[in-house]
Amino acid sequence: DGGITQSPKYLFRKEGQNVTLSCEQNLNHDAMYWYRQDPGQGLRLIYYSQIVNDFQKGDIAEGYSVSREKKESFPLTVTSAQKNPTAFYLCASSTLYTSGTPYEQYFGPGTRLTVT
């Protein structure tokens, strides 16, 4: 079955440590996204990528970094510079606007990160 996997489901880290969240998709989508979700605030875009080895900052990129070395993988690193990293993180993918098809986003199951 095609889909998006995120691991782990729950992640606990000590303050000051960097942590990397995994996102893999087998939908053959070119575009991938990372969102942060906090109660009452909806989804906020952290980074997105339309092609391998290229990515753009979203609305709340400070304290985060990403890489896109393979089409199917888009890992997110939460660095120690992120002031309030505890949140639910969602990865998504879609076709490109230029594909001519409606580019709805498909979401993974999410990773809940707790930093203490």
Place this chain on the structure above:
Amino acid sequence: AQSVTQLGSHVSVSEGALVLLRCNYSSSVPPYLFWYVQYPNQGLQLLLKYTTGATLVKGINGFEAEFKKSETSFHLTKPSAHMSDAAEYFCAVSDGFGNEKLTFGTGTRLTIIP
């Protein structure tokens, strides 16, 4: 820039009653519009989408939405609520021509009263 407003962060309806979740958008270009549903501690699942053509869009689980350009609205409805509809619902609008980014509303939590 696009924006989405979801009126009512919490909505409660009785089982069997009409579900109405409101979404208004702002867009300088003809938008693509989406409704997603999220169950606790899970990712988002697409309910339905409007791109072009028919303004009344039918989705999964008996939901539908109507695109009204004059009112800049895309409200989600279901004639008869079921206990399994309890979840959070998000409206989203495309970011416009040239990229695939979506702007999401802040969500509406739907509670079903037995």
